[in-house]
Amino acid sequence: MSQPGFALDPRLANDTRHVAMLALCEVRLMDDARFPWLVLVPRLPGLVEIYDLPPAQQAVLWQEANRAAQALRALAPFDKLNLGALGNIVRQLHVHVVARREGDAAWPGPVWGSGTATPYEADVLARMLERLQSALSP
Template identity: 55%
Template structure:
């Protein structure tokens, strides 16, 4: 059995936030939307149904936990959750805070415009606030 390795594109496009029971939690490097990724730390998994039943339950629990923390941290109008995998096959779940009037509201975030980097220190502060919201 091979070891878990994060896809190179996910690593290049995101910053580590935390490790949950199952997943690596990462923040996308695009300040237009508070956009998190949950990546199950299981090798060679592309689809939800490829996870064990216990891992499926854990992923659902962790997705809900992260979505709640993101809503609490940002005060978002809506939290979008999706697992597409068309560009990056490694299973990952997007958890995105959306606001009325944000870039491309109410349309999807995928393929819209060019990513805008966070201002210096802004990403670090946001990651710290997420970690605080996730801690018991």
């Protein structure tokens, strides 16, 4: 459940699609079909850095990142998993979980700032969201 005062940063809301609510985080899919890419946003107000979370919630964040990675692996086998909490543009604490394949559009560099996002086609997006929701359900 979201804490009072929590609001999703408008840029995250614009660039991603809702997938699921976990105990701590909202899981969102980056709307870029070039990369299977989830974003986890802890639903607490005022968070900027991981250390802003109490230690017990830091552990929950990493458990949820592992769940997200496992969900991605079930949908899109990958060669390397990239995790990041950059926050240089969007200050709100969020963790990227990106499934990378050798030869993908940004390989071997980072996905951030690489080319132009390719939004999912509506039917592909609907299937992806459904499969991710199923993979993330308890």
